[in-house]
Amino acid sequence: MKNPKLASRYAGALYNFALESENVDNVYHDILHIQEIVSAHKELKTIFESPVVHQDKKQNVVREVFQNHLCETTYRFFSLVVKKRREPQLLMICNQFIKLYYQNHNIKEAHITSATPLSDKMIQYIKDYLEKDTPFTFIIYPSVDPKLIGGLVVRIDDFNFDASIQTKINKLKAEFSQNAYTPGF
Numbered sequence: 001m002k003n004p005k006l007a008s009r010y011a012g013a014l015y016n017f018a019l020e021s022e023n024v025d026n027v028y029h030d031i032l033h034i035q036e037i038v039s040a041h042k043e044l045k046t047i048f049e050s051p052v053v054h055q056d057k058k059q060n061v062v063r064e065v066f067q068n069h070l071c072e073t074t075y076r077f078f079s080l081v082v083k084k085r086r087e088p089q090l091l092m093i094c095n096q097f098i099k100l101y102y103q104n105h106n107i108k109e110a111h112i113t114s115a116t117p118l119s120d121k122m123i124q125y126i127k128d129y130l131e132k133d134t135p136f137t138f139i140i141y142p143s144v145d146p147k148l149i150g151g152l153v154v155r156i157d158d159f160n161f162d163a164s165i166q167t168k169i170n171k172l173k174a175e176f177s178q179n180a181y182t183p184g185f
Contacts, residue, residue: 004096007089011096014077015104023073028101030074034066035094048087058082108136111155115148115164130156 018027038044047053047061059082067075081087102108110130112118118126123140130138138156145153151164 002092003089004092006086007092007096010081010086010089010093011100014074014093014097015100017077018073021073023071024101024104026071027074027077028098030070031094031097031101033069034074034078035091035098037065038091045091048082048090055082055085058087106136108138108156109141110138111141111143113143113145113148113153113155113164115144115146115150117144118142126152126154 014027015024018024038048044061044065047058059079062075062078062082066078070078078090081090081093086093110126112123112126123142127138127140130136147166149165149169151166151168152161153164153167154161
């Protein structure tokens with residue numbers, strides 16, 4: 001069962017330990033690496049999430065797959081997670097750690113949806129525009145939704161900026177339906 005509180009506690013403990021040992025950036029890159037590997041390999045995810053697979057086998061998998069690719073802090077933490085039988089929470093712990101890293105480094109994620117793929121130049125222009133008057137660095141996640149017809153939808157945290165043509169059409173339809181002529185008035 002997924003437990004966000006537990007994941008937050010483990011991620012917070014790792015972040016604080018990495019901060020004390022002045023190793024936060026290395027641990028951050030390791031966490032991204034773990035997240036990428038486990039997400040890309042369903043077999044690995046299945047092994048970690050299965051209650052049937054014995055802990056010794058899971059420790060062996062961690063050793064074989066990750067030991068030579070992670071800094072000591074991250075590797076020891078990962079081993080501890082498996083030892084404490086928290087490995088089903090691993091991806092959630094990684095996500096929580098990344099959130100902590102972003103908060104403490106003034107990084108925000110901007111999810112930008114457009115009707116057609118954006119060029120690298122346009123993505124850089126949007127990134128520069130967002131960073132112009134803010135203390136934040138933005139990581140841009142572009143996606144495509146042809147239903148937008150044109151324009152953009154930008155989502156940063158809970159803020160949504162919708163400048164898509166589809167939304168403008170929907171607003172016009174709503175406005176026209178309110179102003180429609182009704183006989184007898």
